[in-house]
Amino acid sequence: MTGWQRVKVVVNLLNLTTLAGLLVALIGRAKLSRGPRGLLYGTGYRLGFPVAGAxxxxxxxxTKHDRSYFDNSPALVRHEERHSWQYFCLIGLPMLPLYGLGAAWSFLRTGCPASRNPFERLAGLADGGYNERPLRPLFRRA
Incomplete structure (x- = not known):
């Protein structure tokens, strides 16, 4: 890990988001293991929400998948690591309602919660497995 990645690990512990992630992993009966760059993987997650690959x-x-899901998808790991930096930059839990607003805005404009969500775009749509959808006709002129 780099020095900044270590700082991110500490800050995300202090801002309670990593602790929230560990609690959700526990509730979802996910198996925890170490990933790269200060990430922890929770595999075999059993709750149906949120609806996402990871x-x-x-x-x-x-993720509901096993460890090989991450091991075979380095672009996805980069995408998810970028989200961990977003928690760092937004001082933690405020990320959740802001992400929800971004998803709602994107859904309104494209019918997809990710395509115009600024958090997904900054994390890399393609790396996260998303396709950019066109704007709905109402928003094309605006």
């Missing part, structure tokens, strides 16, 4: 809380990346 999602990040602090430095914890959760």
């Amino acid at each position: 999602f990040t809380l602090g430095n914890v990346v959760l």
